[in-house]
Amino acid sequence: MHAVKLNNLTKVYGKEKSVAVDNVSLTVEKGELFGLIGPDGAGKTSIFRMLTTLLLPDGGSAIVDGYDIVKDYAYIRSTVGYMPGKFSLYPDLTVEENLSFFATVFGTTIEENYHLIKDIYIQIEKFKHRRAGKLSGGMKQKLALCCALIHKPTVLFLDEPTTGVDPVSRKEFWEMLKRLKQQGITIMVSTPYMDEATLCDRIALIDQGKILSIETPENITRSYPDKLYAVKAENMYALLKTMESYEHAASSYAFGEYAHVSFREAISEDTVKRYLQDSGLSGVELRPIDATIEDCFINLLKK
Amino acid sequence: MKQFITFVRKEFAHVLRDRKTLLILFGMPIMQILIFGFALTNEVKNSAIVVIDYAQDEASQKLISRIEASRYFEVNKLSTDHHQIEESFKAGKVKLALIFPQNFYTDLMHQNKAQIQIITDATDPNTANTLTNYVTAIIQDYQSDLNQSASLPYRIIPETKMLYNPQLKSVHGFVPGVMALVLMLVCVMMTAVSIVREKEMGTMEILLVSPFKPLLVILSKAVPYLILSLINVASILCLSVFVLDLPVNGSLLLLFAESTLFIITCLTIGIFISVRTGSQQVAMLISLMGMMLPTILFSGFMFPIENMPKVLQLVTNIVPAKWYYIIVKLIMIKGLGFSAIWKETLILASMTLFLLIVSLKNFKIRLA
Numbered sequence: 001m002h003a004v005k006l007n008n009l010t011k012v013y014g015k016e017k018s019v020a021v022d023n024v025s026l027t028v029e030k031g032e033l034f035g036l037i038g039p040d041g042a043g044k045t046s047i048f049r050m051l052t053t054l055l056l057p058d059g060g061s062a063i064v065d066g067y068d069i070v071k072d073y074a075y076i077r078s079t080v081g082y083m084p085g086k087f088s089l090y091p092d093l094t095v096e097e098n099l100s101f102f103a104t105v106f107g108t109t110i111e112e113n114y115h116l117i118k119d120i121y122i123q124i125e126k127f128k129h130r131r132a133g134k135l136s137g138g139m140k141q142k143l144a145l146c147c148a149l150i151h152k153p154t155v156l157f158l159d160e161p162t163t164g165v166d167p168v169s170r171k172e173f174w175e176m177l178k179r180l181k182q183q184g185i186t187i188m189v190s191t192p193y194m195d196e197a198t199l200c201d202r203i204a205l206i207d208q209g210k211i212l213s214i215e216t217p218e219n220i221t222r223s224y225p226d227k228l229y230a231v232k233a234e235n236m237y238a239l240l241k242t243m244e245s246y247e248h249a250a251s252s253y254a255f256g257e258y259a260h261v262s263f264r265e266a267i268s269e270d271t272v273k274r275y276l277q278d279s280g281l282s283g284v285e286l287r288p289i290d291a292t293i294e295d296c297f298i299n300l301l302k303k
Numbered sequence: 304m305k306q307f308i309t310f311v312r313k314e315f316a317h318v319l320r321d322r323k324t325l326l327i328l329f330g331m332p333i334m335q336i337l338i339f340g341f342a343l344t345n346e347v348k349n350s351a352i353v354v355i356d357y358a359q360d361e362a363s364q365k366l367i368s369r370i371e372a373s374r375y376f377e378v379n380k381l382s383t384d385h386h387q388i389e390e391s392f393k394a395g396k397v398k399l400a401l402i403f404p405q406n407f408y409t410d411l412m413h414q415n416k417a418q419i420q421i422i423t424d425a426t427d428p429n430t431a432n433t434l435t436n437y438v439t440a441i442i443q444d445y446q447s448d449l450n451q452s453a454s455l456p457y458r459i460i461p462e463t464k465m466l467y468n469p470q471l472k473s474v475h476g477f478v479p480g481v482m483a484l485v486l487m488l489v490c491v492m493m494t495a496v497s498i499v500r501e502k503e504m505g506t507m508e509i510l511l512v513s514p515f516k517p518l519l520v521i522l523s524k525a526v527p528y529l530i531l532s533l534i535n536v537a538s539i540l541c542l543s544v545f546v547l548d549l550p551v552n553g554s555l556l557l558l559f560a561e562s563t564l565f566i567i568t569c570l571t572i573g574i575f576i577s578v579r580t581g582s583q584q585v586a587m588l589i590s591l592m593g594m595m596l597p598t599i600l601f602s603g604f605m606f607p608i609e610n611m612p613k614v615l616q617l618v619t620n621i622v623p624a625k626w627y628y629i630i631v632k633l634i635m636i637k638g639l640g641f642s643a644i645w646k647e648t649l650i651l652a653s654m655t656l657f658l659l660i661v662s663l664k665n666f667k668i669r670l671a
Contacts, residue, residue, distance in 0.1 A: 052512045054670040073668075078514035088505035092320045093313065104309040105515045147509070
């Protein structure tokens, strides 16, 4: 049985009928760490809210943990764990009070499921008498995760858990998710950060409510159609301009301190270098690279 | 049940940890009672008046000393130049001038009638009227004392008695009014804001995705405010009994029972507002504009309902505070029992029931 199964799920907002989620179908296996990757406004939060029974779909259906999201919403509400994108704990309650409040609301106690949150809670335990509003961003996320986990959910929905969190805390957070996965909890996570995608078992790339691709991160990067080069020159702006007008270039875009370029046909590195130098660019560097998830995403968007 | 208790405890923590909320909750009622009780009264006390006594005889002296003895007036100037009157009025120093003509006593004794001129500053007509009434009352008093010795054949002496409020104290009207106002404000605004805050902060999302029944979320929000409001009622009553000398003439238990009913009415209004709005500001604005203003204008405690146009009189009927105000007045001041207020109680109760049903119908178990 699948942990989560979406069947042509659709969500339309407002009078102008803007489609936020457009016929999305996907399945998440039991015990999987599934990533929903896409930019802001792609429809990630709408999908999460429908799966957690907070929104009614306008079309299609979905099953979470064997229950229908519309008919059996009460069951789903007592079994899943949900961590909304916005920090959603009580800032005027202490760390401990927040945790015990959510434990009681879910009909359990901190002691009963302490083993689940132990790894995470231990990091914030020394602040347990501090009010949640006074915690740092990373701490808040850890506390929110503890609160979402305290009732031993079968499926955990994490909506952009690492947005606004520093890189170190982000890394720690993903390590925690890995450990939770080992405990058999199915995790569905959304993120706008492409670099986090490789940490998932499988990912769905999503944009404007439509699924672009569902694959393991390795397969997605491996399936990148063209050979990709990282190019650098002293004057990056001129480089990008030159590349745009280069007849052999299929695509070129800035990527960190490099420009990522692919070509319409196999072309020798020297030919490209010579062309760039002839166009008056200095300090030209060029080397073949493996495509990242972001490259794949950009490639999929062009289609 | 354990969940419910935890939730209520959490709600108390929210209120007790926020100094501003605490200040509004407990500071405001006390302030209002004190302000309405002492500062904003219709009574006219210690008004400065001028007396110009051209007579300087027995009768005028007696009258002046009577006026001086009354606590309503301060006779601060005894000049004999009536040109100064207008000056004093213009300077705003005096509210009333009393002028005795020459031969006041002789006229009174020999012609059986004498004249006194009363001039008042009618910029504020109410005050002018009240002051004139006070002076006339003192003069009549003096007159009847004089007549006791002389024997006149026919006389009608009206004996007026101000029932329930013999001293015409204005606190009698204000305390029930402030109680209605405070409860309206605390219950409606606080509940509405506290529920909407959960929506705004996003905690409602988590609470909805939990086995906790959404209805219980609402109920557990209402319980702390019910308790806090009852504390408020108690503190207002204490203030009115011990500071403003306004005793509770009727049954204290009945008063608390009716207050509880009115608090529940307010809580359901608060819940209704919170169900229909999405942000704290909107909730606050609706509670203030939609609830406070009608309470002040239409409950009858600031402006007598009988003086309003018929249409507005009809409007006052849907203001819950009006009925509560009537109930409190009847219990506290007239000391009446339940048989006198069952009609108002029934109206309040049905309003509550109606609001409760409407807000439950409107309550959303999902986000949108």
